[in-house]
Amino acid sequence: MEVCYQLPVLPLDRPVPKHVLSRRGAISFSSSSSLFGAPDPRQLSQRRGAISYDSSDQTALYIRMLGDVRVRSQVGFEPERRSSHPYLCIDFRTLHTRPSSGSTSADSSPERRVHRLLSFQRYLHSSRLLRGIPQQIPLHILDEDYTGQARCMLEKVGTWNFDIFLFDRLTNGNSLITLTLHLLNQYGLVELFQLDMLKLWRFLVMVQEDYHSDNPYHNAVHAADVTQAMYCFMQEPILAKSLTSCDILLGLLAAATHDLDHPGVNQPFLIKTDHYLATLYRNNSVLENHHWKSAVGLLRETGLFSHLPAEDSLNMERELGSLILATDISRQNDYLCRFRRHLDQDNLCVSNASHRHFLLQMALKCADICNPCRPWELSKQWSEKVTDEFFQQGDIEKKHKLEVSPVCDREMNTVGNIQIGFMTYVVEPLFAEWTRFSDTRLSHTMMGHIRLNKASWGALLREQSSVAEGPSSPGTDPEDGAATGGSSSKEIPQGSRES
Secondary structure, three states, X not given: OOOOEEOOOOOOOOOOOHHHOOOEOOEEOOOOOOOOOOOOHHHOOOOEOOEEOOOOOOOOEEEOOOOOOEEEOOOOOOOOOOOOOOOOOOOHHHOOOOOOOOOOOHHHOHHHOOOOOOOHHHXXXXXXXXXXXXXXXXXXXXXXXXXXXXXXXXXXXXXXXXOHHHHHHHOOOOHHHHHHHHHHHHOOHHHHOOOOHHHHHHHHHHHHHOOOOOOOOOOHHHHHHHHHHHHHHHOOHHHHOOOOXXXXXXXXXXXXXXXXOOOOOOHHHHXXXXXXXXXXXXXXXXXXXXXXXXXXXXXXXXXXXXXXXXXXXXXXHHHHHHHHHOOOHHHHHHHHHHHHHXXXXXXXXXXXXXXXXHHHHHHHHHHHOOHHHOOHHHHHHHHHHHHHHHHHHXXXXXXXXXXXXXXXXXXXXXXXXXXXXXXXXXXXXXXXXXXXXXXXXXXXXXXXXXXXXXXXXXXXXXXXHXXXXXXXXXXXXXXXXXXXXXXXHHHXXXXXXXX
């Protein structure tokens, strides 16, 4: 039995295309519905929220939107075998869930059938509801004092020492929604592009929900931090006077969605376990392609750009993908060499659309790995979080007798040596070239923080070595090659990077 939920909304100034009036198994919108009136059944265009490869097969795979996330229909919900590895069968949607002793099999009751799967994270929420587990709310409803402090922080959103952790607490865990909406309004993009506020709000809420809150690092707070950093870079004089409104809109949306639905493990892990995403994208920028397609899926589902000409909407989706794909750490040297070549030849022309897009790519790359450039109090928290995520992956690999990925073995690495290697071989070369491009106070501040943070980690390592028995072993001394597993940028796990 299928259920179609219809959410009536206020009439909009612009007519809503018929093809987005309703969808089966999801929230539906109808421009003809009043706020409290019942929808007209004749106006409902019934369709499934996915594409069926073989609708006659009861176990057909339904591929949502562009083919990223799969769910079996007609047979109830049961975990799919997403890996053909003989020693590993992990459902990443429930990677962080705790077993429930009172739960029953989902396929024992027809009412528990699920016909649509939007992401790992949103399935996790729905499965908890199906098992009768209430959703956890981290904080109580905020009072005026909290919201007032959040507004005060937004007045200084362009400062480099912006504390995203404090802002997330003040917004009750809604830092990504609040920050992105504020920046879009500050630039006047909502009015300029005639974005429907209901669709925009729904899009941002779904984006935040699709980040895995149980990931120590790759979560919505990281996305909000990258978005704030992207805003700082776009405010630099050389970019502020040249970027178009479309460039700014794409830059903010790319920053907010650049790690959408990240499973908390890196690309090599997905490849060696034969995960279906690795197969889908042929082991090429697996996570980045998934982030992009997930973002496009939400754009189409909410119809945020449905009022634009179809060609313009498709172009924006392609350029959004180009920005997100640039965050692939395995292509770091390619982008860096191209950037250095442009700077050496002094041929970057901000009036050229392709050059501006490339600069946006470099800005997003910088924003993605800018944690070592933050003040020590913030940088240290991010370093501990990303290392925690690395070590969680290493524990899974050990549990299933897989080769442990570089920097993911907690017995061979520490936060300090990982961070020193990352700063030495990845962060410093990139930001040195960015400083050549934008020689401003912010650039010099970031380079200063890199040096200070690197020295602070070195001091902590020396302090740890002094209390340990015997001399420092190779790989733990910051002067000996900087870090275990961090001797080159290629050893940074793809996808499970500081991004």
